[in-house]
Amino acid sequence: MKRTLIDTIEYDYPTFHLSMDCFWAEVTAGHLELKEAEAAKWLTKDQLDSVAWLPADVTLIEKIRRNMEN
Incomplete structure (x- = not known):
């Protein structure tokens, strides 16, 4: 399995x-069986802003959004 950071x-x-x-x-x-998440859902690129992300997640979400645009 390839792991890409x-x-x-x-x-x-x-x-x-x-x-x-x-x-x-x-x-x-x-x-999928979630072990650590309190809540989970699949999101499209257009739905990424529908979640109240924690401060640590904001930078990551922007990187995910940019990747989804490619």
Whole structure:
């Protein structure tokens, strides 16, 4: 399986520091079972702004949006 890094996010929240490696993924079979997410949904490029992203996610979302435009 090829793992392609989107970015590593470093963000200081008031009570902790977040270091998050984010990768592109592809579902090829079966179904997804979420282990850590409180809520999840599939979004199109036009729906990306419909979510109240956490501060650490904003930079990542812009990179995802740019990639979806290519």
